[in-house]
Amino acid sequence: MPISRRTTAAILPLLLSSMALTGCGGGDDGGGSRADGKIEGKIRFQTWNLRANFKDYFNGLIDAFEKKYPDVKVTWLDQPAENYAEKLSADAGSGNLPDVVNVSPDLAHPLAKAGVLMNLDREKASSRYRSEYTPEAWRGNALPGLDGTYAFPWYLNTGPMFYNKALFRKAGLDPADPPRSYDELFSAADTMARATDGEVATLAGTPSVEDFGRYGVQLMNGDATAFTYNERKGVELLTRYKKLYDKGGLDGQALTNTPEKAGQKFLEQKVAMNPGSAHDLETFKRDAPSLYKNLGITEAPNNTGKPNMYVMGLAVKENSEHKAAAIAFAHFVTDGRNQESFAHQVAIFPSTRGSLDKPYWTHDDGTDEGRVRVASAKLLKGAVNYTPVVMSDEMKTVLQNEVAKALQGKKSPKEALDDAVAQSNKLLQQG
Amino acid sequence: MRRHSTAPASRTHRAASPWLFLLPGLAVVTAFTLYPFLTTVHQAFTDTRTLTGGSWVGLENFRTMLDDEQFTVGLRNSLLYVVMVVPCTVLLPLLLALLVRRQIPGVTFFRAAFYTPVVASVVVVSLIWAWMLDDRGLVNGILTFLGASPVAFLGDQWLLLFSAMALTVWKGLGYYMIIYLAALANVPPELHEAAAVDGAGAVRRFLSVTVPAVRSTMVLVGALSSVAAFKVFSEVYLLAGPTGGPAGQDTTLVMLVQRVGTGLNGRVGYASALSLVVFAITLVLMLLVLRADRREEPT
Numbered sequence: 160m161p162i163s164r165r166t167t168a169a170i171l172p173l174l175l176s177s178m179a180l181t182g183c184g185g186g187d188d189g190g191g192s193r194a195d196g197k198i199e200g201k202i203r204f205q206t207w208n209l210r211a212n213f214k215d216y217f218n219g220l221i222d223a224f225e226k227k228y229p230d231v232k233v234t235w236l237d238q239p240a241e242n243y244a245e246k247l248s249a250d251a252g253s254g255n256l257p258d259v260v261n262v263s264p265d266l267a268h269p270l271a272k273a274g275v276l277m278n279l280d281r282e283k284a285s286s287r288y289r290s291e292y293t294p295e296a297w298r299g300n301a302l303p304g305l306d307g308t309y310a311f312p313w314y315l316n317t318g319p320m321f322y323n324k325a326l327f328r329k330a331g332l333d334p335a336d337p338p339r340s341y342d343e344l345f346s347a348a349d350t351m352a353r354a355t356d357g358e359v360a361t362l363a364g365t366p367s368v369e370d371f372g373r374y375g376v377q378l379m380n381g382d383a384t385a386f387t388y389n390e391r392k393g394v395e396l397l398t399r400y401k402k403l404y405d406k407g408g409l410d411g412q413a414l415t416n417t418p419e420k421a422g423q424k425f426l427e428q429k430v431a432m433n434p435g436s437a438h439d440l441e442t443f444k445r446d447a448p449s450l451y452k453n454l455g456i457t458e459a460p461n462n463t464g465k466p467n468m469y470v471m472g473l474a475v476k477e478n479s480e481h482k483a484a485a486i487a488f489a490h491f492v493t494d495g496r497n498q499e500s501f502a503h504q505v506a507i508f509p510s511t512r513g514s515l516d517k518p519y520w521t522h523d524d525g526t527d528e529g530r531v532r533v534a535s536a537k538l539l540k541g542a543v544n545y546t547p548v549v550m551s552d553e554m555k556t557v558l559q560n561e562v563a564k565a566l567q568g569k570k571s572p573k574e575a576l577d578d579a580v581a582q583s584n585k586l587l588q589q590g
Numbered sequence: 591m592r593r594h595s596t597a598p599a600s601r602t603h604r605a606a607s608p609w610l611f612l613l614p615g616l617a618v619v620t621a622f623t624l625y626p627f628l629t630t631v632h633q634a635f636t637d638t639r640t641l642t643g644g645s646w647v648g649l650e651n652f653r654t655m656l657d658d659e660q661f662t663v664g665l666r667n668s669l670l671y672v673v674m675v676v677p678c679t680v681l682l683p684l685l686l687a688l689l690v691r692r693q694i695p696g697v698t699f700f701r702a703a704f705y706t707p708v709v710a711s712v713v714v715v716s717l718i719w720a721w722m723l724d725d726r727g728l729v730n731g732i733l734t735f736l737g738a739s740p741v742a743f744l745g746d747q748w749l750l751l752f753s754a755m756a757l758t759v760w761k762g763l764g765y766y767m768i769i770y771l772a773a774l775a776n777v778p779p780e781l782h783e784a785a786a787v788d789g790a791g792a793v794r795r796f797l798s799v800t801v802p803a804v805r806s807t808m809v810l811v812g813a814l815s816s817v818a819a820f821k822v823f824s825e826v827y828l829l830a831g832p833t834g835g836p837a838g839q840d841t842t843l844v845m846l847v848q849r850v851g852t853g854l855n856g857r858v859g860y861a862s863a864l865s866l867v868v869f870a871i872t873l874v875l876m877l878l879v880l881r882a883d884r885r886e887e888p889t
Contacts, residue, residue, distance in 0.1 A: 244853045248640040251854075269854035273641035411725040412745045414836040429726060551855035556833050563837035589857070590639070 192482045194282040199230035200481030202488060203257035207471075210237035216504055224491050231484045244552070251275045254478075258485040259492075262310055262474045264548040268302045270474070271309040277475040277482065280307035285475070285486045291495060295542075296510035299470040303383035303549055310472025311493040312510035314501065317468050317535050317542055318434045318459055321443075325453040326431040330354035337432075337457040341374055344432075344460040345399050348408035351431055357407030363421035363430040365413050365562050366400050368555065372545030375462045379547050386547075386583045388558075389576035397565050397572035404566045414563040426450060434459055436506070440528060456531055458538060468542030470510070506532060508539055515539060554583040633862035640856035651863035660834075661864070664843040667826075668868075671755060671842065672819045672875065678759045679815040680808055683766035688800070690767070691774055705764035712761065716828035719757050720744065723829075744829060747839035754825045754840070761825075762818070766811050773807035774800070809883040816875045821868065823848065843868050 209217065221233045236257055238246050244266060250256045251270055262270065270276045279285040279300075288311070289297055296312035324334035330351040338344040348361035368388070372378055376393040379386055403409060410416060410430050425433035426447045443451040458466060473489040475482065491497065498509035499517070506528065508515065515521075520536035523529050558579045565575035634651060638644030655661045690701045707715060722728045723743035730740040743749045777800065785795045801808070823844040826834075832849070834841030841849075843864065851861025 248852075248854045248856065251641055266854060269641055275641065411742055415744060415750075415831045415833065417831050420831070427726075552853050553850060553855065553857075556838070556849065559833050560838040563833075567837060569837065586855075589637070590642075 192480055194277070194284040194482045194486055196483040197230070198228050198483045198487045200484050201232045201234065202259060202479065202481050202484050203234045203236055204259040204488060204492075205236040205238060205257040205261060207238055207243050207261045208240040209261075210235075213501075213504060216501065220492060220497060224488055227491070228484065228487060231481075231488070233488060256476050258476050258479040258481060259489045260474050260476065261313070262472055264300055264302065264310075264470055264472070264544065265546060265550065267300060267309045267472060267474055268305075268548045269551075271302050271305055275477055276309045277477045277479075277486075278305075278307035278309060279311065279475070282486070284483060285311075285490070288490050288494075291512060292493075292510050293512050295468075296470065299468075299510075299544055300472045300474075303547075310474040311489045313471040313473050313493045314498065314507040315468055315470055315510050315539055315542075316436055316507050317466050317538050318436055319531060319535060320432055320457050320459040321425065321435050321439065322432045322455040322457060323425070323428055323430075323450060323453055324455045326351070326355075326359050326428065327455070330359065330431075334453075334455055337455055338460055339458060341396070341399070341460050341462055345403060345408075348403050349406060352403075352407040360410040360413070360430045361403075361408050361432050363410040363413060363416050363424040363433055364418070365409070365559060365566060366396060368547070368550060368558060369459075369467050369545045371396060372543075373459060373461045373463060373467060378545065379549075383547060383549055385587070386550075386554075386580045389573070389580040393576050394573045397562060397576060400562075401566055401568075401572060409566075414566065440506070440531065454527075456527075456534070458534075464541070466538040466542045467545045468539060470544055506535075508536055549587060550583070551586065554586055557582045557586070630862045630865055633859050634866045635863075636859045637857075638859040638862070640852075640854055640858055644859050647859065651860045652867075654860060655863065655867070660838060660841055660846055661843075663834075663839060664841045664846040665867075667751060667840060668820050668822070668843045668871075670751070671758075671822050672816050674752075674755050675758050675819040675822075676812060676816050678755075679762050679766055679819075680812050682759065683763050683811070684770050684800075684804065684808070686763060686767045687770035687774055688796070691771055701767075704767055707761045708764040710761075712824045713828060715761060716757065716825055719753065720829055723753055745836065747836050750830055750835050751826070751840050754822070754829050757825045757829070758819065758822060762815065766815070769807060769811060770804060773804040777803040806883065809879060813876055813879040816879060817872050820872055820875060 204221070206217065217235055221235055224233060225231060247256070247260070247262070247266060247270065251273065256270075256275055262276075267276060271278075277285070280289075289308075292312045296315065297308055299312060300308045300310040302309055320337070322334075322337050327334040327337070327347075331354050332347055332350055338347045344361070351359055351361045366374075368378065371388050371393055374392060374396045376388050376396060377390055378388050400409070404413070410421075410424055412420070416424065421430070421433055422435065422439070424430045425435075426443070428447075428450055440454075443454055473493055475485045475489050479485045493510070495509065495511035495514055498511050499514050499519075501507065502509050502514075503519065508520070515536045520532060523533045561570070561575040561579035561582075564570045565572045570578070633644065635646060635648060636644035637647045637650070686704060690697055690704065720727075724730070725740055725742060725745065729743065734740055741749065743753050781799045781803070782795055785799050790798065821844050822842055826840055826842050827845055827848075830840040834845055834849075847861050847864045847868065850857045850864070
């Protein structure tokens, strides 16, 4: 049946309009309101996997803010832990990013680079709060290649190293003296492998970029434009890991274990040591009481004296229609009182100036949680975020795969790290 | 006069009616298939990133593939998946269908049991397989109990890939079995009876009666399973982890598309170019299968 022009004329606009409807928006299209304007309007606030455990806390927080600013209405959104970066990229791409959004520095970097996040140092309405936070935390969201800070510092965390005292005893190691430096770690792992005939591995994973950082390897050049972890110390660390792998000091599936899988192996008492966070204590207590009875807690091995720190922040959308309200809310959530109150609910640490000097974080109350809290708070004072914020997930996979090749003996440690650096630098240059 | 005034309207109505009926379907296909496809084709020739629009780079993304070791690995693994999985998913479900079509007591239970993996979530069954194949999982426990050494199913690149293939075959058996059961129901029993009278044994009857009768279904199953095998993602991803197995050696092409194209720094242009390659190879596979069917068509 021939198609008449009139039919085509009737159908084509409909098809074209449907295409236009499905077409992704062109991202944020400029505009936005004044940062120093009136604090009013409806804003959206997005957290990262916090609703399940902290619903009441956040509802209370929002109620308190809305009481303080009656012209503001806050809608709280929470996203699951998985695929958060994908969710942010979809929202940012469609111009639908919430006004206040929970980010870590590595997530903030591409968003800020794309002009989606507000530079807090540029606006007086936000920069005036700078002195309320520790300088390290404020700098934690200063992003390489970009001037200024792009998120209000929120909670901090540091990763203690858990170890299994029973497995230490079995291998003839002193459970009261866990390894604190990498020399001690490799020595203990060697003993563990020999004493248990490879039955028990000391670690479940391969070295991450944080391990390279804590070993004292220079990860990037000064202006964060090129990776440098293939330097002498990096090769030395990987060579030692290779020897350890060959002796059975790493779990048999170390090359493919994800952090979750590694945690599971520790829970099942198949490996003797595993990095974690203070959240894990509750899991051990609930799911592995026999492990919990033999649980040792120490610092992650470190050759630099500066432990690793994880930083969370609250960023404000550059084109928010109610920027003043968004800034006020982001500051409200992250101010000293509310951060400390949140840190009393869960094992995290406030980033506000002076908070960690308060007795809750300086005096051990005799419980395991209190011991970990005080130890971790002490560590945080000199801590740094070792993971370079420009290091994308793809670059981390490149490093992990090249490390695996070195451990398998397919490449020398030097070749593997040279290749990883070359591939990562290529990705970095592509922007 | 009346006829003259209504004739053009009637003609328009006749011409427009089918299109109006088709419109909802066309709109859905255009919005969710055609438009994304055309966008992917366009982006394959740009350096688009997740958060930034790209500029035209011509064939640069395709040139990048030639230097990308992970592309070679992904292509090898995806093709190997087709070569290993498709014969199994064409033949094993047919044999299974022949077994369960018999009217024997309790056969319904087996039919349901064989179909269960199809309705189970791929994530759940993959996790169960991962636990079973763990270096201290059920399978290695049995091996150790029998005095054998444990096998690194999830630590060795080839064993891991073959484990994922076994999972794909196991999960697909029930689905293809149902398709074969429908085809077998249409095979006239007289053919088997005549062959039996002529002295043909079970194997001869299978090769000379059953296989020719369900040949078109075998082609259909072959086409469906080749496309599914080439585009495999979940099973390998869940067994091998996000890095694609030891040193990324179990990465498949679709896993590579996911890895490079997602996240806030995703290289959407390059991922689109990879998707086009996946599309082209899938198309070739389909054409090859259909061509094989036509060639075998009796004249």
